[in-house]
Amino acid sequence: MIQAVCRRILLNDSDADDATQNAMIAIVRGYESFDGRSAFSTWVYRIATNAALDELRRRRRRPLSLFSNDGQQVDIADTHSDDRQLAFEASDYLAQGLAQIPEEFRVALVLRDVADLDYEEISQVLNIPIGTVRSRIARGRGRLADILGNLDAPHERQNPDIGNT
């Protein structure tokens, strides 16, 4: 499940494997410092989520190679290309949808709908208030539903608010 969470946050198998490995090492290294104030699984997810977020940050810092008009290779740190790159690399339909959701919404959504954590646990994992958890999950679900609706059948894009009253 750690690997599944990393995959859905990072949307790239290779990066997810790196994050999984780093999470495992952090778990082993930090086991003695686990103070039992949260469930062990919450603590493990916290580490896995941080490993995935660290990997995301590392990925953003990687230079992006572009070619100028005269054929010269230019390496730049393009922090804005990440989402487009994610969408390009996404291997499946759900991943393509997730790639188009802002990172903070995606992480909350993955913890809820992939890891099946409850609001309180997500609040502990991400260290944010429960109200923010609720809001991010709702926004993430809303955007994902709209995106998947468009990916699935653009001509049948449903707005559930029409014709239901």
Place this chain on the structure above:
Amino acid sequence: MMSDDPTKNTDDNFDIDEFSSRLVDRDIELNDIPHDLRDAVQARSAQFVATRQQLLTSLTHVDSSAIDDAIRRATNDVEVQSTSQPRARKIGVYFASLAAAAAAVAIVGVAVTQSGSSDQTVGDIAGATKVAPEVQSAPIESVGTGDMAAESFAPMAADSAEAGAKTFLVISDASELQDLVSEWSVEGFVVPQKAEPLCDDPLRPAADVEVTFAGETAEIHFSQPDGVVVYRLSDCLVIVGIVP
């Protein structure tokens, strides 16, 4: 707050989405939703449930070799680290680590089983201390987790401010900032203070957290009486503030 025309735009649809999401999670009941929104909320909930089911069940293939490598590397890493420690402590760390690895694998277990690797038990993986040569030869630094471990434990140790562990916060907008301020304003809550803030604010000390606000790397200054101000780290300009 409620919109008369929930089809108008995404922001107006947010009430529908929030009700729907909370209904899916059983955080509220249908009776808690205003009558005029119930049909729309139920329809939207059905979409959310369908997507949730797909997300819960979609990743059935898990690369167990990556997990195995991770466990081997993790256990090896601890062995290397602990060579300079007293023997009793070393053994304690080693068994505790194996127990942690086994427990972590137990969480992974469901997914691994789904992938069809049922012949590899948790015990096999956790006990796999024979390390492949290429893994053994890898320097610890190459793993790149030196700071991550401490960072990862920050929330669990936040109240006791252990080991200078730093928390990373991503804040999307002012409403999330308001949520954070509400939490920090609870009596008895101690906001860790940064020793050397990069931006100058004589009224509000800087919180010792790494902050991204609306995509900008930022420094957050807070005090109970004077509120919160978020400064963009690159030039110390105010991005947003909530002050009394």
